[in-house]
Amino acid sequence: MYxxxxxxxxxxxxxxLWVVAEVFFMALFYTLIEHFVLKSNRDVYELIKISMRNTAxxxxxxxxxxxxxxxxxxxxxxxxxxxxxxxxxxxxxxxIPFYDEKNxxxxxxxxxxxxxxEASDNYVCIYYLKKEKLSKYMLRNxxxxxxxxxxxxxxxxxxxxxxxxxxxxxxxxxxxxxxMLELDHPDAxxxxxxxxxxxxxxxTFSRYSSL
Numbered sequence: 491m492y493x494x495x496x497x498x499x500x501x502x503x504x505x506x507l508w509v510v511a512e513v514f515f516m517a518l519f520y521t522l523i524e525h526f527v528l529k530s531n532r533d534v535y536e537l538i539k540i541s542m543r544n545t546a547x548x549x550x551x552x553x554x555x556x557x558x559x560x561x562x563x564x565x566x567x568x569x570x571x572x573x574x575x576x577x578x579x580x581x582x583x584x585x586i587p588f589y590d591e592k593n594x595x596x597x598x599x600x601x602x603x604x605x606x607x608e609a610s611d612n613y614v615c616i617y618y619l620k621k622e623k624l625s626k627y628m629l630r631n632x633x634x635x636x637x638x639x640x641x642x643x644x645x646x647x648x649x650x651x652x653x654x655x656x657x658x659x660x661x662x663x664x665x666x667x668x669x670m671l672e673l674d675h676p677d678a679x680x681x682x683x684x685x686x687x688x689x690x691x692x693x694t695f696s697r698y699s700s701l
Contacts, residue, residue, distance in 0.1 A: 513549055517541035586643055588616060591631045599627075601643065605678050607653040609633045617678065624677040648691055649684045662695050 520541040524530045530537060586604055588597040591612075603619040614636060616627040637647050644656050654671055661672035669683035669691065683691050 509549065513542060513545045516549070517545045520545065586640070586645070588627075588629050588636070589631070589639070590629055591635065596629055597627050601655070602657070604645070604655045605658050605673055605675060606655060606681060607633060607636065607645070609651045619675065624675060644694070646690065646694060648687050649682050652681045654681055656694050656698060659695075659698075662691070 517538055518541075521534065521538040524532075524537055524541075525534055532540075584601060585598050586601050587595050588599075590596050597616060599616065599618045605617045605619065605624070608615040608617065609632065610628070612630060612632070614629045614631050614633055616629055618625055618627070633647065633651070633653055636645075637653065640646075640653065645653055646656055647653050648671060654673070658673045658675070658678075659671050660674040663670050663672065667682065668685070669688055671681040671683060671691070673681070
């Protein structure tokens with residue numbers, strides 16, 4: 491019944507009426523069987539009243555338990571899907587949540603204030619702007635775990651130790667040490683681009699340049 495309700499979008503009132511109707515028709519069936527087949531001497535009204543009571547007691551309890559179980563299962567599935575999701579949904583460039591290694595949300599920052607991420611042993615340093623000043627938050631996690639979660643937000647890997655908010659890249663230049671990213675804040679360091687990430691960075695830069 492619960493699964494049927496999901497498929498045809500019954501509301502709770504309709505669901506209740508459905509169950510009552512089912513009890514009534516089942517009780518009516520049992521009454522007819524007892525009256526015409528088993529030749530009971532009891533009054534039909536009394537028979538249907540007893541049948542409805544017994545049928546209700548028989549049906550309501552398992553239906554209630556089933557409803558609670560399936561409802562719990564569906565809600566738990568939704569929660570698990572939310573917690574285990576590897577990608578942040580399509581963002582409106584608003585708030586970026588950051589989760590630790592236990593998948594618990596520890597920090598959130600406005601997209602436009604996020605500059606870059608830096609790996610630091612078992613932690614990730616999140617560099618962001620707080621009242622126009624460069625600030626840092628330490629999160630126990632790895633860049634590898636965060637990379638998949640943040641790729642929909644254009645927070646991309648440029649080096650084994652860095653991820654960058656590409657909206658904050660002001661200049662892309664090639665120096666003697668390779669490709670470097672200059673951010674649009676005077677206190678932010680230039681970020682290196684490793685050879686394995688050059689192609690991705692250039693593709694992203696080309697896409698931003700065409701906007």
